[in-house]
Amino acid sequence: MKEKPYHHGNLRNELIEAGIELINEVGLRDFSLRKVATKCNVSHAAPYSHFKNIDELVGAMGEHVTERFMDKLRASIRGREDSREAVSLLGQAYIEFFMEHPAFALFRKTAYRMFRRMGQPESGDSQRLIALWSMVHGIASLLTNPGVRYSGDWREVFIKRLEAKEREV
Amino acid sequence: MKEKPYHHGNLRNELIEAGIELINEVGLRDFSLRKVATKCNVSHAAPYSHFKNIDELVGAMGEHVTERFMDKLRASIRGREDSREAVSLLGQAYIEFFMEHPAFALFRKTAYRMFRRMGQPESGDSQRLIALWSMVHGIASLLTNPGVRYSGDWREVFIKRLEAKEREV
DNA sequence: GTAACAATCTTTACAGTGTAAAGATTTGCG
DNA sequence: CGCAAATCTTTACACTGTAAAGATTGTTAC
Numbered sequence: 001m002k003e004k005p006y007h008h009g010n011l012r013n014e015l016i017e018a019g020i021e022l023i024n025e026v027g028l029r030d031f032s033l034r035k036v037a038t039k040c041n042v043s044h045a046a047p048y049s050h051f052k053n054i055d056e057l058v059g060a061m062g063e064h065v066t067e068r069f070m071d072k073l074r075a076s077i078r079g080r081e082d083s084r085e086a087v088s089l090l091g092q093a094y095i096e097f098f099m100e101h102p103a104f105a106l107f108r109k110t111a112y113r114m115f116r117r118m119g120q121p122e123s124g125d126s127q128r129l130i131a132l133w134s135m136v137h138g139i140a141s142l143l144t145n146p147g148v149r150y151s152g153d154w155r156e157v158f159i160k161r162l163e164a165k166e167r168e169v
Numbered sequence: 170m171k172e173k174p175y176h177h178g179n180l181r182n183e184l185i186e187a188g189i190e191l192i193n194e195v196g197l198r199d200f201s202l203r204k205v206a207t208k209c210n211v212s213h214a215a216p217y218s219h220f221k222n223i224d225e226l227v228g229a230m231g232e233h234v235t236e237r238f239m240d241k242l243r244a245s246i247r248g249r250e251d252s253r254e255a256v257s258l259l260g261q262a263y264i265e266f267f268m269e270h271p272a273f274a275l276f277r278k279t280a281y282r283m284f285r286r287m288g289q290p291e292s293g294d295s296q297r298l299i300a301l302w303s304m305v306h307g308i309a310s311l312l313t314n315p316g317v318r319y320s321g322d323w324r325e326v327f328i329k330r331l332e333a334k335e336r337e338v
Numbered sequence: 339g340t341a342a343c344a345a346t347c348t349t350t351a352c353a354g355t356g357t358a359a360a361g362a363t364t365t366g367c368g
Numbered sequence: 369c370g371c372a373a374a375t376c377t378t379t380a381c382a383c384t385g386t387a388a389a390g391a392t393t394g395t396t397a398c
Contacts, residue, residue, distance in 0.1 A: 006392050007346060032384065043348050045386075050346090054385065175363050176375060201355065212377050214357075219375090223356065341398085348391070355384065362377070368370090 004041070012050040014040050019061045023103045033057065065104050072097050088162055091136040092155060095143065102144040112137070135161060173210070181219040183209050188230045192272045202226065234273055241266050257331055260305040261324060264312065271313040281306070304330060 008014070018039040023031045033054045034044040051057040076093035077086040098105065112133070139161075143154055177183070187208040192200045202223045203213040220226040245262035246255040267274065281302070305327075312323055 006348090007394075011346080033386090034384070044384095045349080046347055048347095048386070175377090176365075180375080202357090203355070213355095214378080215376055217357070217376095339398100341396100343394105343396080345394075346392080348389100350389080351387085353385095356382095358379105358381085360377105360379080363375080365372105365374075367372085 008040070008042060008046075011040060011042060011046065015047055015050065015057060016060050016064050019057060020065060020101070023061070024101055027103060062104075065101060069097055088159065091162070092158060094136050095140045095154065095158065098140045098144050105141075105144060177209070177211060177215075180209060180211060180215065184216055184219065184226060185229050185233050188226060189234060189270075192230070193270055196272060231273075234270065238266055257328065260331070261327060263305050264309045264323065264327065267309045267313050274310075274313060 015036055019031075019036045022036055022039060026035075033047055036057070037044045037047055040046075047057060051060065072093050073090060076089045080086050080089070136158075139154065139158060184205055188200075188205045191205055191208060195204075202216055205226070206213045206216055209215075216226060220229065241262050242259060245258045249255050249258070308323065308327060308330075
């Protein structure tokens with residue numbers, strides 16, 4: 001039997017990841033510092049060696065999430081940066097991300113900025129991009145609404161509506 | 170010396186009003202049921218005779234606020250329902266309201282619906298109204314942002330920008 | 339190596355929170 | 369009047385964030 005060592009070794013990072021899991025499991029209302037600590041098998045005051053208070057932990061969680069968000073966006077258009085397909089793939093990645101992390105709708109404002117910057121390879125064409133984003137945002141809001149579940153394949157809906165928008169212009 | 174009567178007489182309404190005051194004084198984070206009860210000189214469990222839980226109290230506060238919000242909008246355009254001025258007055262009332270109640274940015278979504286319905290006397294002309302609203306919303310967001318204070322007269326800015334928008338179309 | 343120090347973790351403590359349950363007081367109605 | 373319903377107080381409990389002091393380990397200077 002191995003004894004649990006007094007020092008955890010990687011607590012700061014595990015607090016961030018356990019925190020992200022927890023807030024997506026139980027929502028913002030039932031999120032608490034002590035639960036995150038318990039999830040890491042650590043006393044309830046241990047987090048204070050790494051974060052000044054609970055807001056600082058949540059802030060670090062936010063940064064971590066937006067990093068993974070940008071990775072996902074970048075990966076979704078790898079190799080086709082300038083293709084016409086790229087903007088559609090970006091939209092799908094955007095929606096998918098917020099379906100995986102519904103509690104992070106809070107961070108959608110900064111997500112939006114990244115999404116726009118990323119989907120704007122050459123200037124101009126901004127009219128179409130704004131229209132696209134409204135749609136993406138709308139679908140994401142709908143699908144991540146608690147109580148709403150969509151049994152079909154949302155990707156189908158998304159692509160259909162994207163094609164319709166293309167014809168409009 | 171008058172003895173304080175055992176029954177308050179108007180507790181439900183006073184809880185709602187004291188709650189609105191409190192949330193605008195201390196913000197959402199430090200808002201609590203017990204403080205509202207104390208503000209009404211009543212024991213901390215008294216609110217449970219009128220509300221099932223704290224969410225129900227906050228909900229009632231929201232309803233009360235939106236009622237006052239609509240009153241303010243209606244009063245701002247009294248007598249000039251169909252004039253060209255009306256839409257400008259509506260915008261000013263909208264901004265003013267959220268400056269008086271900064272903590273109620275939460276309710277801005279429903280406020281937006283009312284604002285749109287109110288500013289749409291005859292159908293058509295919707296392009297201009299949407300553009301107007303984006304501006305009103307943007308200014309309201311800016312002015313009610315904690316940490317941002319604008320020393321000048323925001324009304325001046327608002328009207329200038331409105332006139333510019335008119336010329337655009 | 340060892341002594342001193344810094345980092346990390348546990349324990350203990352406290353004030354504040356929401357809310358459930360039981361008892362007190364008043365109002366209203368038969 | 370008498371009894372029931374409404375309203376309020378008291379008490380209690382589990383949970384929260386966080387401050388403070390002590391325990392354990394890792395690191396560095398000598």
